[in-house]
Amino acid sequence: MSGVSELSESDKVFLKAFLPPKSGTRSDGRDPGLPFVTLTYASSLDGMISLSPGVRTTLSGPETKSMTHYLRMHHDAILVGAGTAIADDPGLNSRYPGATLDTQPQPVIVDLRARWDVSGKNVLRLTSGRQGKAPWIISNLDVLPNQALSDAGGSLVHVEFDSTSEAGGGLGVPHTQGQQCSWSSILRSLRKRGIGSIMIEGGARVINSLLAEPMLVDSVIVTIAPTWLGVGGVAVAPSPKFDDAGQRVNSARLEHTVWRQFGADAVLCGRPMR
Ligand SMILES: NC(=O)C1=CN([C@@H]2O[C@H](COP(=O)(O)OP(=O)(O)OC[C@H]3O[C@@H](n4cnc5c(N)ncnc54)[C@H](O)[C@@H]3O)[C@@H](O)[C@H]2O)C=CC1
Numbered sequence: 001m002s003g004v005s006e007l008s009e010s011d012k013v014f015l016k017a018f019l020p021p022k023s024g025t026r027s028d029g030r031d032p033g034l035p036f037v038t039l040t041y042a043s044s045l046d047g048m049i050s051l052s053p054g055v056r057t058t059l060s061g062p063e064t065k066s067m068t069h070y071l072r073m074h075h076d077a078i079l080v081g082a083g084t085a086i087a088d089d090p091g092l093n094s095r096y097p098g099a100t101l102d103t104q105p106q107p108v109i110v111d112l113r114a115r116w117d118v119s120g121k122n123v124l125r126l127t128s129g130r131q132g133k134a135p136w137i138i139s140n141l142d143v144l145p146n147q148a149l150s151d152a153g154g155s156l157v158h159v160e161f162d163s164t165s166e167a168g169g170g171l172g173v174p175h176t177q178g179q180q181c182s183w184s185s186i187l188r189s190l191r192k193r194g195i196g197s198i199m200i201e202g203g204a205r206v207i208n209s210l211l212a213e214p215m216l217v218d219s220v221i222v223t224i225a226p227t228w229l230g231v232g233g234v235a236v237a238p239s240p241k242f243d244d245a246g247q248r249v250n251s252a253r254l255e256h257t258v259w260r261q262f263g264a265d266a267v268l269c270g271r272p273m274r
Protein backbone atom coordinates (compact mmCIF):
# COMPACT_ATOMS: atom_id res chain seq x y z
CA MET A 1 0.00 0.00 0.00
CA SER A 2 1.40 3.38 -1.01
CA GLY A 3 -0.82 5.42 1.34
CA VAL A 4 -1.45 7.82 -1.52
CA SER A 5 -5.05 8.52 -2.52
CA GLU A 6 -6.92 10.62 -5.08
CA LEU A 7 -7.36 14.30 -4.28
CA SER A 8 -10.88 15.73 -4.23
CA GLU A 9 -11.98 17.86 -7.19
CA SER A 10 -11.87 20.95 -4.98
CA ASP A 11 -8.29 20.21 -3.91
CA LYS A 12 -7.34 19.93 -7.60
CA VAL A 13 -9.05 23.24 -8.38
CA PHE A 14 -7.13 24.88 -5.51
CA LEU A 15 -3.78 23.69 -6.93
CA LYS A 16 -4.53 24.26 -10.63
CA ALA A 17 -3.25 27.84 -10.96
CA PHE A 18 0.10 26.81 -9.47
CA LEU A 19 0.73 23.80 -11.71
CA PRO A 20 2.86 24.06 -14.85
CA PRO A 21 0.89 25.04 -17.96
CA LYS A 22 -0.24 22.04 -20.02
CA SER A 23 2.55 22.39 -22.58
CA GLY A 24 4.97 22.09 -19.68
CA THR A 25 6.63 25.38 -20.51
CA ARG A 26 6.20 28.92 -19.19
CA SER A 27 2.99 30.58 -20.28
CA ASP A 28 4.00 34.19 -19.71
CA GLY A 29 6.24 34.64 -22.73
CA ARG A 30 9.40 34.83 -20.63
CA ASP A 31 12.62 32.92 -21.13
CA PRO A 32 11.84 29.74 -23.09
CA GLY A 33 15.27 28.41 -22.15
CA LEU A 34 14.10 27.75 -18.58
CA PRO A 35 11.67 25.13 -17.30
CA PHE A 36 8.63 26.00 -15.16
CA VAL A 37 9.93 25.64 -11.60
CA THR A 38 7.81 24.65 -8.60
CA LEU A 39 9.53 24.83 -5.22
CA THR A 40 7.73 22.59 -2.76
CA TYR A 41 8.47 21.20 0.70
CA ALA A 42 6.91 20.41 4.07
CA SER A 43 7.73 22.61 7.05
CA SER A 44 7.06 22.60 10.79
CA LEU A 45 5.66 25.65 12.60
CA ASP A 46 9.23 26.64 13.50
CA GLY A 47 10.26 26.57 9.82
CA MET A 48 12.15 23.27 10.00
CA ILE A 49 12.19 20.55 7.36
CA SER A 50 13.90 17.83 9.38
CA LEU A 51 14.75 17.00 13.00
CA SER A 52 18.48 17.26 12.38
CA PRO A 53 20.84 17.19 9.40
CA GLY A 54 20.64 13.88 7.63
CA VAL A 55 17.51 12.63 9.40
CA ARG A 56 14.47 11.70 7.31
CA THR A 57 11.51 13.33 9.05
CA THR A 58 7.86 12.86 8.18
CA LEU A 59 5.92 16.11 8.36
CA SER A 60 3.19 15.64 5.77
CA GLY A 61 0.02 13.84 6.77
CA PRO A 62 -1.73 11.42 4.38
CA GLU A 63 -3.61 14.19 2.55
CA THR A 64 -0.56 16.37 1.88
CA LYS A 65 1.49 13.29 1.00
CA SER A 66 -1.15 12.53 -1.65
CA MET A 67 -0.88 16.14 -2.83
CA THR A 68 2.89 15.76 -3.23
CA HIS A 69 2.44 12.66 -5.39
CA TYR A 70 -0.22 14.47 -7.45
CA LEU A 71 2.23 17.36 -7.98
CA ARG A 72 5.03 14.95 -8.91
CA MET A 73 2.79 13.43 -11.60
CA HIS A 74 2.26 16.92 -13.07
CA HIS A 75 5.94 17.74 -13.55
CA ASP A 76 8.48 16.44 -16.05
CA ALA A 77 11.19 16.19 -13.39
CA ILE A 78 11.76 16.17 -9.63
CA LEU A 79 15.01 17.49 -8.15
CA VAL A 80 16.74 17.09 -4.77
CA GLY A 81 20.23 17.88 -3.50
CA ALA A 82 22.76 15.22 -2.58
CA GLY A 83 22.14 15.91 1.13
CA THR A 84 18.53 14.82 0.73
CA ALA A 85 19.39 11.82 -1.43
CA ILE A 86 21.83 10.61 1.24
CA ALA A 87 19.58 11.34 4.23
CA ASP A 88 16.24 10.17 2.86
CA ASP A 89 16.99 7.46 0.27
CA PRO A 90 13.95 8.85 -1.59
CA GLY A 91 11.98 7.02 -4.25
CA LEU A 92 11.47 10.21 -6.29
CA ASN A 93 8.57 8.74 -8.21
CA SER A 94 4.83 9.37 -8.17
CA ARG A 95 2.67 6.82 -6.39
CA TYR A 96 -0.52 8.75 -7.28
CA PRO A 97 -3.33 6.43 -8.44
CA GLY A 98 -3.07 5.87 -12.19
CA ALA A 99 0.57 6.97 -12.48
CA THR A 100 2.35 5.09 -15.26
CA LEU A 101 6.01 4.92 -16.27
CA ASP A 102 5.20 7.57 -18.92
CA THR A 103 3.79 9.99 -16.34
CA GLN A 104 6.65 9.48 -13.89
CA PRO A 105 8.85 12.52 -13.28
CA GLN A 106 12.52 12.31 -14.20
CA PRO A 107 14.51 12.15 -10.91
CA VAL A 108 17.41 14.62 -10.82
CA ILE A 109 20.04 14.77 -8.06
CA VAL A 110 22.48 17.67 -7.71
CA ASP A 111 25.65 15.92 -6.60
CA LEU A 112 28.75 17.82 -7.68
CA ARG A 113 31.17 15.90 -5.51
CA ALA A 114 29.75 12.42 -6.24
CA ARG A 115 28.86 11.96 -2.56
CA TRP A 116 25.75 9.87 -3.15
CA ASP A 117 26.27 6.14 -3.67
CA VAL A 118 23.15 5.03 -5.51
CA SER A 119 23.86 1.27 -5.27
CA GLY A 120 20.95 -0.56 -3.69
CA LYS A 121 18.96 2.61 -3.18
CA ASN A 122 15.19 3.02 -3.52
CA VAL A 123 15.35 4.98 -6.72
CA LEU A 124 17.11 2.08 -8.50
CA ARG A 125 14.71 -0.47 -7.00
CA LEU A 126 11.82 1.55 -8.45
CA THR A 127 13.62 1.88 -11.79
CA SER A 128 14.06 -1.86 -12.09
CA GLY A 129 10.40 -2.39 -11.15
CA ARG A 130 9.37 0.13 -13.87
CA GLN A 131 7.77 2.33 -11.20
CA GLY A 132 10.14 5.21 -11.78
CA LYS A 133 12.78 6.50 -14.15
CA ALA A 134 16.54 6.11 -13.80
CA PRO A 135 18.04 9.21 -12.16
CA TRP A 136 20.05 11.97 -13.77
CA ILE A 137 22.98 13.38 -11.81
CA ILE A 138 23.95 17.04 -12.07
CA SER A 139 27.72 17.20 -11.82
CA ASN A 140 30.76 18.88 -13.32
CA LEU A 141 32.28 15.44 -13.91
CA ASP A 142 32.50 14.06 -17.44
CA VAL A 143 31.44 10.50 -16.70
CA LEU A 144 28.97 8.96 -14.29
CA PRO A 145 30.78 8.10 -11.05
CA ASN A 146 28.72 4.98 -10.40
CA GLN A 147 28.48 1.75 -12.39
CA ALA A 148 25.11 0.78 -10.85
CA LEU A 149 23.69 4.03 -12.11
CA SER A 150 24.87 3.61 -15.68
CA ASP A 151 23.72 -0.04 -15.66
CA ALA A 152 20.23 1.18 -14.66
CA GLY A 153 20.14 3.70 -17.51
CA GLY A 154 20.91 6.77 -15.42
CA SER A 155 22.83 9.63 -16.93
CA LEU A 156 24.99 12.61 -16.19
CA VAL A 157 23.99 16.20 -16.84
CA HIS A 158 27.29 18.03 -17.04
CA VAL A 159 27.18 21.55 -15.59
CA GLU A 160 30.28 23.70 -15.00
CA PHE A 161 31.03 25.28 -11.63
CA ASP A 162 29.87 28.84 -11.17
CA SER A 163 33.10 30.87 -11.40
CA THR A 164 31.85 33.25 -8.67
CA SER A 165 30.94 30.53 -6.18
CA GLU A 166 34.31 30.11 -4.51
CA ALA A 167 34.65 33.82 -3.94
CA GLY A 168 31.44 34.32 -2.05
CA GLY A 169 28.56 32.00 -2.77
CA GLY A 170 26.97 32.98 -6.07
CA LEU A 171 23.62 31.52 -5.01
CA GLY A 172 23.39 33.52 -1.81
CA VAL A 173 24.92 30.55 -0.03
CA PRO A 174 27.92 31.11 2.27
CA HIS A 175 31.18 30.23 0.50
CA THR A 176 32.03 27.77 3.26
CA GLN A 177 29.65 25.38 1.52
CA GLY A 178 32.10 24.95 -1.35
CA GLN A 179 31.87 25.14 -5.10
CA GLN A 180 28.49 25.15 -6.76
CA CYS A 181 26.79 25.56 -10.08
CA SER A 182 24.46 28.44 -10.79
CA TRP A 183 20.80 27.50 -10.74
CA SER A 184 20.38 29.19 -14.07
CA SER A 185 22.97 26.82 -15.62
CA ILE A 186 21.39 23.78 -13.98
CA LEU A 187 17.89 24.70 -15.13
CA ARG A 188 18.98 25.63 -18.66
CA SER A 189 20.82 22.32 -19.02
CA LEU A 190 17.69 20.46 -17.97
CA ARG A 191 15.52 22.50 -20.37
CA LYS A 192 17.87 21.57 -23.22
CA ARG A 193 17.24 17.93 -22.31
CA GLY A 194 13.50 18.42 -22.78
CA ILE A 195 12.45 19.17 -19.20
CA GLY A 196 9.61 21.69 -19.44
CA SER A 197 8.65 21.64 -15.77
CA ILE A 198 10.48 20.68 -12.61
CA MET A 199 9.42 20.18 -9.02
CA ILE A 200 12.21 21.03 -6.60
CA GLU A 201 11.74 19.40 -3.19
CA GLY A 202 14.84 20.26 -1.19
CA GLY A 203 16.68 20.04 1.00
CA ALA A 204 17.52 23.16 2.95
CA ARG A 205 20.52 24.27 0.94
CA VAL A 206 18.66 23.85 -2.34
CA ILE A 207 15.54 25.67 -1.07
CA ASN A 208 17.46 28.50 0.60
CA SER A 209 19.54 29.20 -2.48
CA LEU A 210 16.52 29.15 -4.80
CA LEU A 211 14.56 31.54 -2.56
CA ALA A 212 17.38 34.00 -3.27
CA GLU A 213 16.65 33.67 -7.02
CA PRO A 214 12.94 34.50 -7.36
CA MET A 215 13.29 35.09 -11.11
CA LEU A 216 13.89 31.38 -11.56
CA VAL A 217 10.92 30.12 -9.51
CA ASP A 218 7.34 30.13 -10.82
CA SER A 219 5.35 28.53 -7.99
CA VAL A 220 5.95 27.81 -4.32
CA ILE A 221 3.79 25.19 -2.57
CA VAL A 222 4.51 24.68 1.12
CA THR A 223 2.91 22.13 3.43
CA ILE A 224 2.79 23.41 7.00
CA ALA A 225 2.40 20.65 9.58
CA PRO A 226 0.97 21.48 13.03
CA THR A 227 4.14 20.61 14.93
CA TRP A 228 7.40 22.18 16.14
CA LEU A 229 10.60 20.21 15.48
CA GLY A 230 12.67 22.28 17.91
CA VAL A 231 16.19 23.67 18.14
CA GLY A 232 18.76 21.74 16.13
CA GLY A 233 16.42 21.05 13.24
CA VAL A 234 17.21 21.86 9.62
CA ALA A 235 15.64 25.24 8.87
CA VAL A 236 14.44 26.93 5.72
CA ALA A 237 16.13 30.31 6.22
CA PRO A 238 17.57 32.04 3.17
CA SER A 239 20.67 34.23 3.49
CA PRO A 240 20.16 37.77 4.77
CA LYS A 241 19.40 40.43 2.16
CA PHE A 242 20.30 44.15 2.23
CA ASP A 243 18.99 47.10 0.23
CA ASP A 244 21.15 49.67 -1.55
CA ALA A 245 21.47 51.67 1.69
CA GLY A 246 22.77 48.60 3.49
CA GLN A 247 19.58 48.15 5.52
CA ARG A 248 18.48 44.60 6.21
CA VAL A 249 15.29 43.69 4.32
CA ASN A 250 13.17 40.52 4.07
CA SER A 251 15.03 37.77 2.24
CA ALA A 252 12.07 36.60 0.17
CA ARG A 253 8.31 36.99 0.00
CA LEU A 254 5.37 35.37 -1.77
CA GLU A 255 2.56 37.16 -3.55
CA HIS A 256 -0.81 36.00 -4.96
CA THR A 257 -1.03 33.63 -2.00
CA VAL A 258 -3.82 31.14 -1.31
CA TRP A 259 -4.21 28.75 1.62
CA ARG A 260 -6.17 25.53 2.10
CA GLN A 261 -6.44 22.86 4.76
CA PHE A 262 -5.49 19.30 3.72
CA GLY A 263 -6.26 17.01 6.67
CA ALA A 264 -4.38 18.39 9.69
CA ASP A 265 -1.94 20.39 7.52
CA ALA A 266 -2.18 23.78 5.85
CA VAL A 267 -1.02 24.24 2.27
CA LEU A 268 0.24 27.64 1.13
CA CYS A 269 0.64 28.37 -2.57
CA GLY A 270 2.16 31.57 -3.92
CA ARG A 271 4.49 33.17 -6.43
CA PRO A 272 7.85 34.59 -5.41
CA MET A 273 7.87 38.39 -5.40
CA ARG A 274 10.51 39.52 -7.92
N1 LIG B 1 10.46 18.34 4.75
C1 LIG B 1 10.76 18.35 3.46
O1 LIG B 1 9.93 18.65 2.62
C2 LIG B 1 12.13 17.99 3.00
C3 LIG B 1 13.15 17.76 3.90
N2 LIG B 1 14.41 17.48 3.46
C4 LIG B 1 15.48 17.32 4.45
O2 LIG B 1 16.54 18.23 4.17
C5 LIG B 1 17.76 17.70 4.68
C6 LIG B 1 18.85 17.84 3.65
O3 LIG B 1 19.11 19.21 3.41
P1 LIG B 1 20.61 19.68 3.08
O4 LIG B 1 21.53 18.97 3.99
O5 LIG B 1 20.62 21.16 3.07
O6 LIG B 1 20.91 19.07 1.66
P2 LIG B 1 20.38 19.33 0.18
O7 LIG B 1 19.45 18.23 -0.19
O8 LIG B 1 19.95 20.73 -0.03
O9 LIG B 1 21.70 19.03 -0.64
C7 LIG B 1 22.81 19.87 -0.52
C8 LIG B 1 23.86 19.38 -1.48
O10 LIG B 1 23.36 19.45 -2.81
C9 LIG B 1 24.36 19.91 -3.67
N3 LIG B 1 23.93 21.20 -4.20
C10 LIG B 1 22.78 21.82 -3.95
N4 LIG B 1 22.69 22.94 -4.68
C11 LIG B 1 23.79 23.01 -5.41
C12 LIG B 1 24.28 23.92 -6.38
N5 LIG B 1 23.60 24.96 -6.80
N6 LIG B 1 25.48 23.68 -6.95
C13 LIG B 1 26.16 22.61 -6.57
N7 LIG B 1 25.77 21.71 -5.65
C14 LIG B 1 24.59 21.92 -5.09
C15 LIG B 1 25.63 19.99 -2.85
O11 LIG B 1 26.26 18.73 -2.96
C16 LIG B 1 25.12 20.20 -1.46
O12 LIG B 1 26.01 19.74 -0.49
C17 LIG B 1 17.50 16.24 5.02
O13 LIG B 1 17.50 16.07 6.42
C18 LIG B 1 16.15 15.96 4.42
O14 LIG B 1 15.43 15.03 5.18
C19 LIG B 1 14.69 17.39 2.13
C20 LIG B 1 13.71 17.61 1.21
C21 LIG B 1 12.37 17.96 1.56
Ligand SMILES: Nc1nc(O)c(N)c(N[C@@H]2O[C@H](COP(=O)(O)O)[C@@H](O)[C@H]2O)n1
Pocket residue numbers: 041042056057058059060064065068080084085088089090091092093201202223
Ligand atom coordinates in the same frame (compact mmCIF):
# COMPACT_ATOMS: atom_id res chain seq x y z
N1 LIG C 1 6.15 16.65 1.05
C1 LIG C 1 7.01 16.11 1.93
N2 LIG C 1 6.63 15.89 3.21
C2 LIG C 1 7.48 15.37 4.10
O1 LIG C 1 7.06 15.16 5.35
C3 LIG C 1 8.78 15.02 3.71
N3 LIG C 1 9.65 14.47 4.60
C4 LIG C 1 9.13 15.24 2.35
N4 LIG C 1 10.34 14.91 1.91
C5 LIG C 1 10.64 14.84 0.52
O2 LIG C 1 10.12 13.67 -0.05
C6 LIG C 1 11.18 12.80 -0.39
C7 LIG C 1 10.83 11.39 -0.05
O3 LIG C 1 10.17 10.94 -1.14
P1 LIG C 1 9.73 9.44 -1.42
O4 LIG C 1 8.38 9.30 -0.79
O5 LIG C 1 10.72 8.51 -0.82
O6 LIG C 1 9.67 9.37 -2.89
C8 LIG C 1 12.36 13.30 0.37
O7 LIG C 1 13.57 12.98 -0.21
C9 LIG C 1 12.11 14.78 0.32
O8 LIG C 1 12.44 15.31 -0.94
N5 LIG C 1 8.24 15.79 1.50
